[in-house]
Amino acid sequence: MGKSQLFFAEQNCGIIYYRLECGEKVLYNLVTRMIGNTLQLGLAGLGTVGSGVYETLCRNYKLLEARAQIPFAVKKIAVGNLARKRDIEVDPALLTDDWRELVEDPEIDIIIELIGGTNEAYKLVKAALEAGKPVVTGNKAVLAEYGCELFQLSAEKGTPLYFEASCGGGIPIVQSLQNSLICNKVEYIAGIINGTSNYILTSMKEKGMPFRDALEEAQRLGFAEADPSFDINGWDAAHKALILAMLAYGTPLNTDKIAVYGIERVESIDFKLADQLGYTIKLLVVIKHHADKDSLELRVQPSFVPKEYLLAKVDGVFNAIAVKGDIVGESIFYGRGAGKNPTASAVIGDIVLAMRECRLADYHTGFQPYTKELSVVPMGETVTPYYVRFRVQDRPGVIAAIASKFAKYDVDISATTSTNESVDENGVRRNHLVFMVHACKWVRLKYVLRELADNEYIDRHPAVFRIENFND
Ligand SMILES: NC(=O)c1ccc[n+]([C@@H]2O[C@H](COP(=O)([O-])OP(=O)(O)OC[C@H]3O[C@@H](n4cnc5c(N)ncnc54)[C@H](OP(=O)(O)O)[C@@H]3O)[C@@H](O)[C@H]2O)c1
Incomplete structure (x- = not known):
């Protein structure tokens, strides 16, 4: 008997299982508690994460049941293609290719959305909430795009929406912001929350690889998808950043509020120069509260991070999120930000929370905005030092x-360096000039760069990185 069959035998025939484990006397109480009391789960999606969730529910059923003190079973699983051959063993009778069956089944108590994308997933989450069924999702794209509407629906219906796995995979950042750090005013959140881009940047740093080679290697090793656009153009991180910002500041946000730059234009030479200057380069999410204007700075971009700062040491596919609260100070959450099992761990944490809250009629978490819509600082007004x-x-x-252009726009140079000259394919002698500039508004540096773009002796696309000195 395979693991998944054993799982269902254990749940559906709880009597047999407990007779073996506990003996006749205890059996009576357990059976009374279990009959008619088993929470039924509807799982939508059996891909990377869905199969990890199902396998873990099977493998660790006894542990979960003992810890949560709530019996549960997976009643139905919706997939896209019933004919697909699967790596895991699943009773075909559980499968359907119509997620509506999960929502419409009166016996299903909780819906787990792991189909991804924004179209069907949005319809599914909405339909489930409308039907009064709590939803667990790992879908950052759907929350970044439709979160405000879905959270409002969740509140109207008194039906929770859980989303731990949508930010940072296995890292428990959502529940930490919702619960453990609840008394803090969040000064900033800074994080590396896309494993694929961090893997690529780490290969560029450690092996001196150009971006394209590092991307190809990541694809070969399964750390990047065949279509890696969302990972390398910064939007995957941006979706997660929006969710974290909504949680930390209680304000509704959507995708047009965030400035996003990817890693496509990072070059090996910038890693060498960064190293000489005491920095490394990370695709960094920065969410910062400007108390003076009660506004938010929200951006994702490759940035210089001081080598001694913990985030600079987060390499490969690992993620880390730093949260600075006024009471707790800075806490850094580190771990696996994606992958079958780490993400399943977060999803199942939410499933158990959902099951517990199903048992407490008026208990309701999820995210509800509690403040007016905060304004977002325009990118031009944001201030950091720069490497150019x-x-x-x-x-x-x-x-x-x-x-002279730096002087014209009052941008202070703090240091300069240059590389040895080389001769290009046309026989022209070239070198790289690096300017480190003191903190200034981006708009001023932008004017400098715009004017220099017309200079025939300077390449049109300089490399520009913000320098993120935390705790200054
Ligand atoms: N992968 C990660 O490491 C990770 C980490 C954090 C969060 N997430 C999030 O978790 C979600 C799932 O990601 P994944 O990597 O597991 O995706 P995936 O491997 O592509 O799996 C998607 C699953 O959804 C099923 N599906 C697609 N359309 C469907 C529909 N209309 N109705 C029913 N089922 C449908 C597919 O069915 P078939 O199997 O039949 O094709 C497949 O089983 C996404 O929102 C993702 O952003 C993923």
């Missing part, structure tokens, strides 16, 4: 031309 690298022709007057 120009590729230039090696000739007199170029440095002076650059320095």
Whole structure:
């Protein structure tokens, strides 16, 4: 008998199982508690995460039942393609290719949405909430796009929506923000929350690989999807950032509120220069509260991070999220931000929470906005120091031309460095000039770069990184 069959034998025939385990006397109480009292789960999606959830529910059923003190069973599983061959053993009678069957089944108490995407997933979550069924989801895209509407529906219906797995995979950041850190005003959240891009940047740093080679290696090793667009263009991290920002500041947000830049244009040379200057490069999510204006800074971009800061040491597919609260100070959550089992761990944490709350009629968490809509700081107004690298022709007057534009817009240079010259394919001598600049508004640096873009001796696309010095 395979593991999944054993699981269902255990639940459906609880009497046999407990007779074996506990003896006749205890059996009586357990059976009375279990009959008619088993919570029924409807699982939508049996891909990477869904299969991890199902397998773990099977493997650790006894442990979960003992800890949660609530018997449960998976009643139905919705998939996209019934004919697909699966790596895990599942009773075909459980499968359907119509998720509506889960929502419409009066015996199903809780819906777990793991189908991904924004279209069907949105319809499913909405239909489940409308039907009064608590939903567990790992879908950051659907929450970033439709979160405000879905959370409002959740409140209207008094039906919770759980989403731990939508941010940081196995890292328990959502429940930490909702519960453990509840008394804190959050000053900032800074994080590395996309494992694929962090893997690529780590390969570029450690093996000196160009971006394209590092991406291909990540794809070969299964750390990047065949279509990695959302991971490398920053939008996967941005979706998670929006969810974290909503949680930390209690304000509704959506995708047009966040400035997003990906890692496609990071070059190996910037890693070398960053290293010499005491930094490394990370795709960083920054969510910062500006208390003076009661507004939020929200951005995702490759940034210079001081080597000694903990986030700089987060390498490979690992994720980390730093939260600075006014009471707790800075806490850093580190772990696996994706993958079958880590994500299943977060989903099942939510399933158990949902089961417990099903037992407490008026207990309701999830996210509800509690403050007015906070304004978002325009990108041009955000302030950090910068690293700017120009590729230039090696000739007199170029440095002076650059320095004069910095002076014109009152952007202070804190240090400069350059690389040895080389001769390009056209026989022109070139080198890289690096300018470290003191904290200034982005809009001022943007004017500098715009004016220099017309200089025939300077390449049009300089490399620009923000320098994130935390706890300054
Ligand atoms: N993968 C991760 O590491 C990770 C981490 C955190 C969060 N998440 C989130 O978890 C969710 C699932 O991700 P995943 O990686 O497990 O995706 P996946 O491997 O692509 O699996 C998707 C599953 O949904 C099923 N499905 C697709 N459309 C459906 C429909 N209309 N009705 C019913 N079932 C449908 C598919 O069925 P078939 O199997 O028949 O094709 C498949 O089983 C996503 O929202 C993702 O963002 C994933």
